[in-house]
Amino acid sequence: MKRTHYDHGLPFTKKLAENLDDQKDRIKTNKASMIVIDGQVGEGKTTLAIEVADYIQGSPIDLKDQLALGGGDFTKKLKLCFAKKHVVLIYDEAGDFNKRGSLTKFNAMINRVFETFRAFNIIVILCLPSLQSLDNTLFDKGILRLTLHVHGRSMTTGHYKGYSLYRSNYIQHRMSKSVVKQQAYGMVRPNFYGHFLDLPKDRAKELDRISTKGKIDILEEGEILYHGFLTKRDMMLRVDRSMTWVHEKLKDLLITPKKIFKNRHYYTEDVVERLAAVAVTEKNKEKNTQTNEGK
Amino acid sequence: MVDFNAEATVSSSAIDILRILILQRRNDVIDSIESYKKIEKHTDPDTTIVMSRVFSLFLEIQAMLKRKYKEYDELEKDAKSDDYETLLKTFLILNEFLDNNRLTRIDTRNVYDSTRTSSEDSEKGL
Numbered sequence: 001m002k003r004t005h006y007d008h009g010l011p012f013t014k015k016l017a018e019n020l021d022d023q024k025d026r027i028k029t030n031k032a033s034m035i036v037i038d039g040q041v042g043e044g045k046t047t048l049a050i051e052v053a054d055y056i057q058g059s060p061i062d063l064k065d066q067l068a069l070g071g072g073d074f075t076k077k078l079k080l081c082f083a084k085k086h087v088v089l090i091y092d093e094a095g096d097f098n099k100r101g102s103l104t105k106f107n108a109m110i111n112r113v114f115e116t117f118r119a120f121n122i123i124v125i126l127c128l129p130s131l132q133s134l135d136n137t138l139f140d141k142g143i144l145r146l147t148l149h150v151h152g153r154s155m156t157t158g159h160y161k162g163y164s165l166y167r168s169n170y171i172q173h174r175m176s177k178s179v180v181k182q183q184a185y186g187m188v189r190p191n192f193y194g195h196f197l198d199l200p201k202d203r204a205k206e207l208d209r210i211s212t213k214g215k216i217d218i219l220e221e222g223e224i225l226y227h228g229f230l231t232k233r234d235m236m237l238r239v240d241r242s243m244t245w246v247h248e249k250l251k252d253l254l255i256t257p258k259k260i261f262k263n264r265h266y267y268t269e270d271v272v273e274r275l276a277a278v279a280v281t282e283k284n285k286e287k288n289t290q291t292n293e294g295k
Numbered sequence: 296m297v298d299f300n301a302e303a304t305v306s307s308s309a310i311d312i313l314r315i316l317i318l319q320r321r322n323d324v325i326d327s328i329e330s331y332k333k334i335e336k337h338t339d340p341d342t343t344i345v346m347s348r349v350f351s352l353f354l355e356i357q358a359m360l361k362r363k364y365k366e367y368d369e370l371e372k373d374a375k376s377d378d379y380e381t382l383l384k385t386f387l388i389l390n391e392f393l394d395n396n397r398l399t400r401i402d403t404r405n406v407y408d409s410t411r412t413s414s415e416d417s418e419k420g421l
Contacts, residue, residue: 022413142421146412164412166419192410
């Protein structure tokens, strides 16, 4: 039978539990605490994140409420966790929180959330592929308190290395200088290291279900961005007409949406051109009418 | 001091220079004690070298000792003694004095549990 707990009753080594206790104490004194779990694809970031979250909460977390996939989901669930008085929230697939996009409105908003989330007394666990993609301000503000780097996962266990904020700063610096970013972990000694076991079967299944759905959603969003699909609102702004006008014209021209995602209709770029052409024709007609009336 | 002619443009303070001289004297005393101990069993060596080096160390920090050490006169007398045991006792007093004044103290780092990330961060002021 697959082992899911060690003899001391936890799915990970004791040292990690001691460090997590310190983070719990931090939250009690109204200080922000964020734990980052990073590692390459399939190394067990989400598995360890759930085990860590379970330990912090003292009971199994509700994956529906406490596992956020992507930024939009995260802000929504942070509010939900606050309302339901949950003490921990996992922000999985945090790769969208990266430097390249940090100037966008979205990242600015997320950054603001991290600045103020200590008021919620919630420990945030951030899962991302590389520590380097993390915004520098989170280090400078001291929000990140613990980095867990997962590696070397087998069918039954995974390994992790734990780093303090002090050492995480060095890792990030080393990463910025290294060609092979992962080598940075070999250059900075971890504060502690250990291993973790897999989730129990039923919980792993539940995670798979939620995680796969979330990942498909991310793929859908990526597809929309890649193709540059537009919503009715986008088209309304482009052609400078009312929403009703756009709605009517789409109906008249028998244009169907290219994609429907989360109850929102998406159209291709050429639809705007057709609508713009209709708008110009209508304008010309109006002008002609006005001129004739004048005569 | 900065000497532009000698291209010594990075200066060392007098304190640093004196500190190195004191450490050098202390090291010399330890060397002489070592040499004395090496031949002590087979011959009956005299203590001239040990005495002269202990006294040199004494002179190096004499002004400070006069200001801070209560039994200065007695210590001065002992530093000139030709008895090995008295000289050794004097050296130990001088050594402790240097340690108390943080001239040779090296265990000043706080000891913390580095396996606890919060201890490390708090130690580093984060």
